[in-house]
Amino acid sequence: MILVFGKTGQVATELQRQAEVTALSRDRADLSDPQGCAAIIADLKPNVVINAAAYTAVDRAEEDEATAQTINAAAPGAMAGTCKHLDIPLLHVSTDYVFDGTGDRPWCETDPVQPQNAYGRTKLAGEEAVRASGARHILLRTAWVFSAHGTNFVKTMLRLSETRDALTVVEDQIGGPTPAADIAATLLTLADAMRGGAEGGTYHYAGAPHTSWAGFAREIFAQAGKDVTVTGIPSSDYPTPAHRPLNSRLDCAKLTSDFGITPxxxxxxxxxxxxxxxSEA
Structure with missing residues (x-):
């Protein structure tokens, strides 16, 4: 059995579409109760655990870091402790926000981490808790997730295009938009590998080629046949409570080398x- 924490999020939804998994909604597994999540693993004794749930409200985390810390760090740490005790592999989804976002070189797994906002700090703490547990694990860092469900940049742009024919979008933040369906497929491949005895570790997985948010928006409108003009602006013209990294590029070569999974x-x-x-419309 593959046990998935998360049910309605983008990656969790795609996992359920692609495989037979036991996905737990918040009413069954509340990550604000870390020990309760650990107890579920002990009770169900799955073959592998995938944690696809997180506190992802990046701006709200600036004022609610304690809750984000519980969900993003204490909960995966508790899960990992039980996985270690029962020898169950754990796959945990993390983020490029663990880096400081400087430079223009894609981040490698071994690069120094220095998160610049509360969300990034709590996700880094989750990584550290999983590693410290001694459980067999994979930490999969990804970025700029999108899909046909949930809240994401693609759906926001399409909604705005219904009433706007021109938009300003940040152009100095660069990264790799990543389809949730591809993240789910990667996690399932890695789950099979871990059940087969793979060593695990920390890996990066994101989309290619790299682009800016403005470039992403232009491609959305081009493919959707929307006549919307996109003007690129610097991040300084669009201030947010949480600082966003300018460089979200992730180097995925290690994942390709070890598992044959390409960006x-x-x-x-x-x-x-x-x-x-x-089709849904």
Whole structure:
């Protein structure tokens, strides 16, 4: 059995679409109760655990870091402790926000971490808790997740295009948009590998080629046939409570070398998401 923490999030939804998994909603597994989550693992004794749940409200975390810390750090730490005791592999989804966002070189797994906001600090603490547990694990850092469900940049741009013919979008933040479906497929491949005895570790997985949020928006409108003009602006013109990294590029070579998994084709993934949204409409 693959036990998934999270049910309605983007990655958790795709996991359920792609495989037979036991996905736990918040009413069954509340990550604000870390020991309760650990007890569920002890009770169900799955073959592998995937933690696809998190506190992802980046700006709200600036004022509610204690809650984010419980959900993003204490909960995966408790899960990992039980996984270690029962010898169950744990796959935990993390983020590029553990880095400081400087420079223009894609981040490698071994680069120094220095999160610049509360969300990043709590996600880094979650990584550290999983490693410290001694459980067999994979920490999968990803970025700029999108899909046909949940709240994400693609759906926001499409909603704005219904009433706007021109938008200003940040152009100095660079990263790799990543389809949730591809993250789910990667996690399932890694779950099989871990059940087969793979060593695990920390890995990066994100979309290619790199682009800016403005570039991403232009591709969304081009593929969707929306006549919206996008003007790029610097991050300084769009202040937010939480500082966003300018460099969200992730080097995925290690994942390719160890497991043969290549970076996601985000433009193809976007096409599939737009087709799904069109069919739903």
């Amino acid at each position: 996601a084709d985000w433009q193809g993934g976007l096409s599939r998401v737009l087709k799904e949204l069109t």
